Amino acid sequence: MITALRSLAFMLAFYSGSALLVLTGLLAAWPWPRAVPAIATAWSRFHRFCARWLLGQKVRIEGDLPQGGYLYIVKHESMFETIDLLCLFDRPVIAAKRELLDMPFWGRIARLYGLIPVERSAGASALRTLRAAARAATEQGRAVCLFPEGTRVPHGETPPLRAGFAGLYSLLAMPVVPIAIDSGRLSPRGKFMKRAGTITYKAGEIIPPGLDRREAEIRVHAAINALNSCPLDPVRPE
Template structure:
């Protein structure tokens, strides 16, 4: 019976969330051309809609373990599921999220993402691309917007701890911002690539702030340990 209920909930979530998402995309397309400042508001409403669907359809609740500091920080987040990519807009006020440039080339979605202010991340960024990234990040912090990055580059199964992409150390030095590492265990209830999504609690665990000026390898070591703090302990 539990498996049947999980399947029914997962199907209902897919039907309602993706149908509703289409309406948000259309709204952003129609309104964004005339009033670009409305795009972040529509995106935030979409994120809240997503969290509501997760809560009331799937039975997933969200807990933040620790104090989440707000300010000019670089937030580095564990990436296990689609959940946190959308939920960032519930955690922060109009956050700027680093995304692979290929995602910004997707028709319709890419246009809205650019209007929202996502920062394109080049996998092999040259000097000019890094300068553009720094300028975009500075503009975001001047507006009081959080900068969020997923340093693993892609979603990873819960419990796995791959090394951070080499770009993190470069961004840490380039942006000159203290880092707030955040662990998340969304993959326990919403595994990557799985239709079945289970009820349960999704936890964000906020790590200690990593100051600027550390050796790049040391900063990487601290952040890697912090974002994997919710992984099962190995014997």
């Protein structure tokens, strides 16, 4: 019962606040386009605030999370990390499926912020677009984040990486920071009920550029799945 009430409170507070922030972003975008990244960061911090104080979800980071000219490859289990990455890095550029950027209102803010649209069916053309956008972002000193599985996967599942990672790794010639996360244990995809507990990010060993593509894939796949053996946190007693 407590979990259901927490989840309902989170949904009402977060989505109501999100609507206000999107409206603010749309109003500010024309006269002050540079305000959009600040508004997006405020939205991410608001999300973490709601997750912490309404859902009872804390965040823990294991390992060193370097800032700078790296390609960050992140496990994808929940909506949580999609939004929370803006709390981890300074104005990160995130590759997202094009359908999200075509959403009314929110999609406009996402494009102004600088999210990279990924057209899954475009093949080599999509990879060239992704490479150009990633290079532009790194020239601005912004982190580039990619979810290599292509979609959210349940905690414990380890699907193969999509081909886009290997292609981008070779083309960008940047060091890679693989990041595991276990958000799906507490906020599973498509579920209303969200549990209290600790969501962990685990930064893996930096993978240098220039490795054989297969070796790079093996290292990244192992590192982003490093938290899959962790048991479910018990719900905190109320």
